[in-house]
Amino acid sequence: MAEHRDGTAPTSLTKSVSEDLAARLAPVDAELARRYPGEPASRQPVHTVYVPADAFSARTVRSWGEQALALLDEHAPDAASFASVLALPPQLAEPVHDRVRAKLEREPVEDLRIDFEDGYGRRPDAEEDAAAARAARLVCAACEDGSVPPYVGIRMKCMEADVRERGIRTLDIFLTGLMDAGELPAGLVLTLPKVSHPEQVAAMAELCAEFESARRLPAGRLxxxxxxxxxxxxxxxxGRATVALMIDAAGGRATSLHYGTFDYSAACGVSAAHQAMDHPVADHAKAVMQTAAAGTGVRLSDGSTNIVPTGPGEQVHDAWRLHHRLVQRSLARAYYQGWDMHPGHLPTRYAAVYGFYREGMERAAARLAAYTGSAGADAAVMDEPATARALGNYLLRGLDCGALSPGEVAAHSGLTRADLGRLAGRTEEARDESAP
Known part of the structure; x- marks a missing residue:
């Protein structure tokens, strides 16, 4: 038994035992810290809009906002009618409607992907070369005039043998065009589609490293x-979960996992009429993605619906209700991002997102106030640190997308954004200038 000292509890183990265990587990500690750095401090967009490269123009973002507003004005011109279509609770009708309109006017697209894959197809090399160079010029111009979305980039062709060289060349032309014009956009995002093997991810990581070396960029910039x-x-x-191996193969460069609704469903043999974000094969795939990505700093994005709000009023309303329900479902399952394929999806994307955060804001803030011991806090729920992290991230996401304001969050929780960042485990949390 260890020597008993006055004022200390008796122990039986010597200090060397804990020292030996610390030395033994040091490599494990380092490996866990490398693989599971936690939630990134940056803002996550609530959606990704895909536009074929040949359809992309300097007015794409503004045009999507204008079309969405026109649809809203025609089919749900006020808060009451919009709430009626989507069955919003009465207390959310005005706040959600007002914020949706403001968002469509100010920042209709949070993340834009210029598509050189399925949405573009195969073209003569000279045509795709020109389109890639043009995309770079338009993105640079948007950066200069301030019209660029918070996140923007391209989806290249995949690493399969028959299109690999074409995809690499398109990526090279696009990135070279950006660099020749000055520098890469802060919110640059690249998308690698149709991955079927971890080595394809490793190849993409190597491609990024080679470009960084060629253009003297900091390692890891891409x-x-x-x-x-x-x-x-x-x-x-x-029999292993390949997606976890893919995250590892990216060598720290993977930023997110995006579920492809229709390609994946078709690969599983799901008939066209039943290919959807809420099909059981989709839920299984996304559950595996979610588990593999947890704690790694790699985020998740759900897929899309191909039912678009066009045509007569009731047809538009039906498509809106479907999209709104699917986005709500994704949010409840912690898929905080998804694809939008049509301008008419924007009103219901933001309605679902804003309703999600506004409906739960007061309760989440009260629970955090109780957890932190703020004056007057109601301790009806005794939360643990892990739940406090989730509550902090919930409110931060609501702030990022414009669903909540810093003032109302502070009024209900007594906490600043910096306080929320610390609770959420975002060690480098700072106000993202691209957020509303």
Whole structure:
């Protein structure tokens, strides 16, 4: 038994035991810290808008906002009618409607992807070369005049043999065009589609490193999204969860995992009429993605619906109700981002997102106030640190997208954004200038 000292509890183990264990576990500690850095401090967009490269123009973002507003004015011109279509609670009708309109006027698109893959197809090399160079020029011009969305980039063709060289060349032309004009946009995002093997991800990581070296960029400046569109990206031939291996193969460059609704559903043999974000095969794939990405700093994005709000009023309302329900469902399952394929999806994207955060804001703030011991806090729920992190991230996401204001969050919680960042484990949390 260790020597008993006055004022201290007796122990039986010597200090060397804990020292030996610390030395033994030091490599494990380092490995866990490398693989699981936690939630990134940056803002996550609530959606990604995909536009074919040949359809992209200097007015794309503004045009999407204008079309969305026109649809809203025609089919739900006021808060009451919009709330009626979507069955919003009465207390949310005005706040959600007003914020949706303001968002469509100010920042209709949070994340824009110029598509050189399925939405663009195969073209003569000279045509795609020109389109890639043009995309770079338009993005640079948007950066200069302030019209660029918070996040923007391209989806290249995949790493499969028949399109690999074309995809690499398009990426090179686009990035070279950006660099020749000055520098890469702060919110640059690259998307690697149809990944079916971890080595394809490793190849993309190597490609990024080679470009950084060629243009003397800081190591790690280029990251990319991995699109989960093949069954092989979820389950490998050896029975292992391939998506976890892909995150590792990216060498720290993977920023998010994007679920591809229609490619993945088709790969599983789901008939066209039943390919949807809420199909059981989709839920299984996204659950595997979610588990593999947890704690790694790699974020998740849900897929899309191909039912677009066009045509007669009731047809528009039906499409809105479907999209609104699917986005709500994704949010409840912690998929905080998704694809939008049509300007008419924007009103219901933001309605679902704003309703999600506004409906739960007061309760989440009260729980954090109780957890931190703020004056007058109601301790009806005894939360643990992990839940406090989730509550902090919930309010931060609401602030980022414009659903909540710093003043109302502070009024209900007694906490600043910096306080929320610390609670959420965002060690480098600072106000993102791109956020509303």
């Amino acid at each position: 990251g990319f999204e991995i699109q989960i569109e093949t069954t092989q990206s979820i389950l490998g031939p050896d």
